[in-house]
Amino acid sequence: MAEKLNQKQNFLKGIIKDNPVFVMLLGMCPTLGVTSSAFNGLGMGIATLFVLLMSNIVVSLIKSQIPAKVRIPAFIIIIASFVTIVEMVLEAYIPFLFEQLGIFIPLIVVNCLILGRAEAFASKNNLISSIIDALGMGIGFTIALTLLGAAREILGSGSIFDLRFVSEDANTMILFILPPGAFIALAYLTLAFNRISTKTS
Amino acid sequence: MSKKKSTFLNMILALFVITLVAGLSLGYVNDLTKGPKAKAKLERKVNALKEVLPTFDNNPVEDMRKIASDKAKDSIEIYTAYLKDRLAGTAVIGSSEKGFSGLVKIMVGFKPNGTIKNIVVLEQKETPGLGTKMKDDKFIKQFRDKDPSTYNLKTTKDGGDVDALTGATITTRAFGEAAQMAYDVLIEHAKPQKN
Numbered sequence: 001m002a003e004k005l006n007q008k009q010n011f012l013k014g015i016i017k018d019n020p021v022f023v024m025l026l027g028m029c030p031t032l033g034v035t036s037s038a039f040n041g042l043g044m045g046i047a048t049l050f051v052l053l054m055s056n057i058v059v060s061l062i063k064s065q066i067p068a069k070v071r072i073p074a075f076i077i078i079i080a081s082f083v084t085i086v087e088m089v090l091e092a093y094i095p096f097l098f099e100q101l102g103i104f105i106p107l108i109v110v111n112c113l114i115l116g117r118a119e120a121f122a123s124k125n126n127l128i129s130s131i132i133d134a135l136g137m138g139i140g141f142t143i144a145l146t147l148l149g150a151a152r153e154i155l156g157s158g159s160i161f162d163l164r165f166v167s168e169d170a171n172t173m174i175l176f177i178l179p180p181g182a183f184i185a186l187a188y189l190t191l192a193f194n195r196i197s198t199k200t201s
Numbered sequence: 202m203s204k205k206k207s208t209f210l211n212m213i214l215a216l217f218v219i220t221l222v223a224g225l226s227l228g229y230v231n232d233l234t235k236g237p238k239a240k241a242k243l244e245r246k247v248n249a250l251k252e253v254l255p256t257f258d259n260n261p262v263e264d265m266r267k268i269a270s271d272k273a274k275d276s277i278e279i280y281t282a283y284l285k286d287r288l289a290g291t292a293v294i295g296s297s298e299k300g301f302s303g304l305v306k307i308m309v310g311f312k313p314n315g316t317i318k319n320i321v322v323l324e325q326k327e328t329p330g331l332g333t334k335m336k337d338d339k340f341i342k343q344f345r346d347k348d349p350s351t352y353n354l355k356t357t358k359d360g361g362d363v364d365a366l367t368g369a370t371i372t373t374r375a376f377g378e379a380a381q382m383a384y385d386v387l388i389e390h391a392k393p394q395k396n
Contacts, residue, residue, distance in 0.1 A: 036328075066215050069207035074219050081223040085230050092237035095245065102326060174331060174368055 007132050014136025020113045021144035021186075022193040027113035031145060032182040034104045038161050041149025043097045044104060045142025047086050052114050052141075053134040054082045059122040060130035066123075075118045076109070083108045113141060144189075151185050152176045245323075250280055253310025253319040254290040257282030261292065268390055270382075277386050288313045291391050294323065295383030300375040302326040305335075307376065309383035316348045320380065325372075332372035340366060349384040 020026045030048070035041040058078050066074045087105045090098040098105070108114070117137055122130040153159055156176030158166035166172065175181045205211050243262065250261050261280035269276045280292040290313060296306040306324035311317060322336045334340055343364060344352075354377040355361025356370060365373040 062219075065205055066219075067205045067207040067211045070212045070216055074215060077216075077219050077223050081227055084227055088230055088234045088238070092234035092241060095241045099324075177331070178328065 007129070010129060011132045011136040014133065014138070015140040015143065016197055018137075019140045019144060019193065020137055021141060021148070022190045023197075024113075024116075025190075026116055027111045027141065029107060030104050030111060031148065032179070032186065033107075034101060035145055035149040035152055035182060035185075036177045037153040037157070037159075038146055038150035040100055041145035041147075042142065043101055045138070045145040047090070047101070047105065048108055048111060048114070049135075049138030049142055051079060051082045051086060051108055052117060052138045053131065055079045055114055055118055056122040056130040056134035057127065059118045060125065060127045063123045071123065072115075072119070075115055075123075079114050079118070080109045113137065148182075148185055148189055151189060152181055155185070156181060249308045249321045249323060250282070250292055250310075252321050253292050253308050254280075254282045255284070255310075255312065255318060257284050257289045259283045266390070268386060270386065272382055272385075277382070279386065279391060281391065290318055291387060293383035293386050293391075295379035295381070295386070296324075297375040297378040297382070299371070299378060300325060300327055301332050301369070301371045302328070305372070305375040305379055307379045307383070309380055311384075311387055314348075315350065315384075315387065316346055317344050317380075318346075320344055327369065327372045332366070332369040334366050334369065335372055335376050344380065349381065354378075354381045354384070 014020065018024055021031050027048070030044050034044045055075070055078050059075060083106060086108070087098075090101070090105065117133060121133045125133070150160055153161075155173045156178075158164060158170055158172040173181075176185060205215065246262060254261070259282060261282045264281050266279045266281070267276040268279060275296075278294045282289045282292070290310055292308055292310045294306060294308050296304060298304055303326055304324060305322070305327070308321050308323055309317060310319050320341050325333065325335070327333050327335070343362075347362075353361035354363060356363050356365040356373050356377060358365060358370060359374070361377065363373060363377055
């Protein structure tokens with residue numbers, strides 16, 4: 001029973017208490033770079049979730065076989081392989097998303113969230129805990145990116161998931177789909193998130 | 202749980218095995234996705250051709266010609282479409298490196314007399330919500346049924362006839378340049394029949 005409760009906490013910490021974007025501020029490059037629309041945020045979140053899950057599984061399985069001094073290069077090779085697989089599969093089967101995410105797919109390799117979880121969690125914990133950790137963190141990351149993308153899309157393009165709710169000619173706050181808008185939107189979302197989570201706990 | 206000691210041999214062995222497995226699995230996935238990747242690319246091309254050309258009954262992808270040009274990095278592709286053995290239209294891929302974030306690649310469909318039938322954007326990395334509006338019908342509309350020999354493909358700001366996209370003049374310029382390249386290639390290599 002206690003074990004089960006722990007796993008639940010393990011899962012939830014990635015979404016709320018240690019949310020990778022709003023609390024730990026990890027993986028800022030894709031967070032700021034691709035979230036110009038809710039769909040892009042969601043796509044990037046899911047791609048990252050997959051890589052994170054696979055790398056946590058593999059790292060957790062072979063952790064006792066990796067000498068400590070070469071663990072970082074070993075992790076990077078594992079992560080880079082899964083990213084390349086994601087890239088090839090996306091290009092072959094979901095070319096639309098592949099085009100949208102573009103340069104940010106290969107950059108998942110250097111997303112510090114993934115290396116961070118491999119180093120801080122998967123290399124120290126068993127398989128089940130690592131899977132749950134990856135799912136929690138990945139879903140937390142996806143939610144954050146989708147929220148940020150949605151906020152920027154609503155303000156900047158007057159649409160949500162490509163559905164326009166203002167007329168073609170309406171002047172929207174273009175600033176929010178440009179890079180500075182990413183910083184502004186992220187700051188306010190982080191503020192709101194931490195406000196709410198400290199109040200409720 | 203005992204960690205492997207970081208001896209020289211252990212480190213080499215661990216990295217060797219990991220890279221070997223990674224390399225093999227990547228090769229395998231590459232083989233698996235090679236077919237679908239090429240198919241997805243071809244499908245995109247055929248769909249684009251259908252959009253920019255009048256009805257045709259041949260396979261323009263098979264009849265594609267590649268022309269080397271000093272203006273574009275790669276050779277320029279020309280697709281000729283026929284309907285009942287008569288020229289139905291020509292599609293040319295034009296590109297410009299001067300987009301807001303680099304390459305803008307468009308496919309321009311010309312009617313046999315050299316007027317533009319339609320344009321689709323093939324590749325772009327422009328700003329979402331600003332430059333990406335060049336894909337919208339509202340923007341493309343102003344090119345349809347225009348003859349580039351009389352219709353200046355530059356923006357009104359530069360003395361041309363094209364209304365620039367709000368906040369995306371650079372994108373509009375690149376788009377015009379790519380369209381102009383497509384037209385120049387058409388004139389040079391697939392003479393339109395003026396009547």
